[in-house]
Amino acid sequence: MTSALDRIKAVVGERGVIADPGEMTPYMLDERREWPAGKALAVVRPGSVEEVSQVVAICNETRTAIVPQGGNTGLVGGSTPHTKGDEIVLSLKRMNRVRDLDPLNYTITCDAGVILADVQKAAAEADRLFPLSLGGEGTAVIGGNVSTNAGGTGVLRYGNARELVLGIEVVLPDGRIWDGLSRLRKDNTGYDLKHLFIGAEGTLGIVTGVVLKLFPKPRDIQTAFLAVRDPSAALELLALARAATDDRVTAFEWIPRLGLDYVLKNIPDTRHPLPDNPYDHYVLIELTSAHDDGVLRERLEAVLAEGMEKGLVLDGAIAASRAQGRAFWKLRETIPEAQKPEGSSIRHDVSVPVSKVPEFLNKADAVVKKAVPGIRVCSFGHLGDGNVHYNLTQPIGADSAAYAARHEEINHLVYEVALALRGSISAEHGIGRQKRELLPEVKSPVALAMMRQIKKTLDPNNIMNPGKLL
Numbered sequence: 001m002t003s004a005l006d007r008i009k010a011v012v013g014e015r016g017v018i019a020d021p022g023e024m025t026p027y028m029l030d031e032r033r034e035w036p037a038g039k040a041l042a043v044v045r046p047g048s049v050e051e052v053s054q055v056v057a058i059c060n061e062t063r064t065a066i067v068p069q070g071g072n073t074g075l076v077g078g079s080t081p082h083t084k085g086d087e088i089v090l091s092l093k094r095m096n097r098v099r100d101l102d103p104l105n106y107t108i109t110c111d112a113g114v115i116l117a118d119v120q121k122a123a124a125e126a127d128r129l130f131p132l133s134l135g136g137e138g139t140a141v142i143g144g145n146v147s148t149n150a151g152g153t154g155v156l157r158y159g160n161a162r163e164l165v166l167g168i169e170v171v172l173p174d175g176r177i178w179d180g181l182s183r184l185r186k187d188n189t190g191y192d193l194k195h196l197f198i199g200a201e202g203t204l205g206i207v208t209g210v211v212l213k214l215f216p217k218p219r220d221i222q223t224a225f226l227a228v229r230d231p232s233a234a235l236e237l238l239a240l241a242r243a244a245t246d247d248r249v250t251a252f253e254w255i256p257r258l259g260l261d262y263v264l265k266n267i268p269d270t271r272h273p274l275p276d277n278p279y280d281h282y283v284l285i286e287l288t289s290a291h292d293d294g295v296l297r298e299r300l301e302a303v304l305a306e307g308m309e310k311g312l313v314l315d316g317a318i319a320a321s322r323a324q325g326r327a328f329w330k331l332r333e334t335i336p337e338a339q340k341p342e343g344s345s346i347r348h349d350v351s352v353p354v355s356k357v358p359e360f361l362n363k364a365d366a367v368v369k370k371a372v373p374g375i376r377v378c379s380f381g382h383l384g385d386g387n388v389h390y391n392l393t394q395p396i397g398a399d400s401a402a403y404a405a406r407h408e409e410i411n412h413l414v415y416e417v418a419l420a421l422r423g424s425i426s427a428e429h430g431i432g433r434q435k436r437e438l439l440p441e442v443k444s445p446v447a448l449a450m451m452r453q454i455k456k457t458l459d460p461n462n463i464m465n466p467g468k469l470l
């Protein structure tokens with residue numbers, strides 16, 4: 001009898017299958033490397049939606065599990081196979097065509113394997129903006145971004161990936177193709193099925209194409225690095241800035257003194273924008289406008305003046321050029337890298353309602369400091385979205401392995417604080433394998449039962465990314 005793999009080869013051709021263990025290695029380990037290298041029957045690289053459909057149909061018939069993979073930058077162990085070796089990895093990377101760009105409809109239609117930076121570039125070339133932007137954008141692909149409902153630095157103004165998708169094309173677990181590539185802004189014809197697949201982490205089907213919203217391209221970008229009194233003052237400042245600038249705040253990022261200290265010490269070519277006085281709390285604020293008429297800068301200056309008058313802002317620097325703006329961003333974006341030389345870190349990707357961030361920080365700081373005297377709290381990130389990366393560096397001189405071994409205990413302490421404020425244990429990165437065991441603890445039984453029912457209905461043979469998410 002012909003094996004599943006031979007039948008798949010007949011569909012995608014020799015160049016569409018990698019079966020050599022050495023060549024498969026990059027597909028077996030993910031960004032975080034927290035899980036052992038996976039094993040797979042093969043990495044399958046289809047070149048069209050029809051090929052994906054036929055491959056999935058074969059897998060469904062033969063009960064061969066599929067791990068969908070995009071850029072493999074996910075941080076929760078969702079995009080790589082388990083160690084048994086009986087799954088296939090289905091890589092979307094060969095499907096990398098921009099299918100259509102409609103400037104008047106403000107949409108772009110892409111294959112799932114288009115690299116996020118290339119989507120941004122195509123939009124920019126048409127004098128448009130695709131606003132999804134995040135650290136891994138040179139490697140992550142749009143199908144992966146959509147499957148993880150990625151957020152990033154523009155959520156405050158433009159929303160998560162979910163808000164940016166108008167239409168979607170999916171190969172269902174039985175091989176059928178659902179062409180949901182709608183370019184409509186309005187369509188009230190029953191359940192909005194695309195949302196089932198956005199953020200599903202490859203457990204309900206393979207996303208093969210997407211229609212994305214575009215926006216006017218910014219002509220003016222103003223970035224400021226500000227010292228603020230405390231987290232509450234930062235939030236008051238954000239509210240003030242939103243109102244005073246017609247809601248043109250695109251990013252509002254939190255940088256604590258410890259994070260900045262790590263960056264200045266461990267990352268080359270960085271300098272403190274406010275070197276004279278070390279403050280405890282900083283924010284990076286960015287405003288954008290489609291008009292380059294100087295108004296944005298005037299408004300930003302007015303916001304800072306008012307913030308200072310009210311005692312919210314202690315000091316600040318507005319970038320004099322795009323290069324300086326990028327230098328400010330470097331201080332924010334390199335915090336995770338700068339933490340590494342400081343020893344073990346226990347990380348959390350939590351969110352709470354924006355107004356509750358100060359309370360979260362106070363309470364979480366108190367419980368973790370009580371549990372581990374000397375622990376170094378380095379919380380940073382998307383304050384404007386209520387999403388802080390609550391990272392905890394080991395005490396100076398502590399045993400790294402012993403500290404890291406306490407991660408579950410510390411995770412629970414932090415999650416308890418976030419959940420009591422009706423927050424989430426995964427704001428951006430999803431569930432994957434990393435938080436799968438926690439899901440029943442944090443989802444209501446009703447929500448969990450609905451999720452399981454949807455999974456069973458669409459994927460009764462459980463071939464789509466088993467052991468991830470649910």
Ligand SMILES: Cc1cc2nc3c(=O)[nH]c(=O)nc-3n(C[C@H](O)[C@H](O)[C@H](O)COP(=O)(O)OP(=O)(O)OC[C@H]3O[C@@H](n4cnc5c(N)ncnc54)[C@H](O)[C@@H]3O)c2cc1C
Pocket residue numbers: 031067068069070071072073074075078079092112133134135136139140141142143144145146147148149150151152153201202203205206207208428429432465468
């Ligand atoms: C340096 C860095 C910075 C980051 N910063 C942010 C940030 O600020 N905000 C944020 O939200 N995220 C951030 N992330 C996480 C990022 O959102 C995800 O890594 C990215 O969106 C995943 O895209 P990918 O193509 O690499 O997907 P993969 O890692 O390949 O896959 C991710 C998940 O989606 C599934 N999947 C992939 N493609 C498909 C498909 N076509 N159909 C169905 N399922 C699929 C996989 O099975 C897996 O479960 C960051 C990651 C890195 C490495």
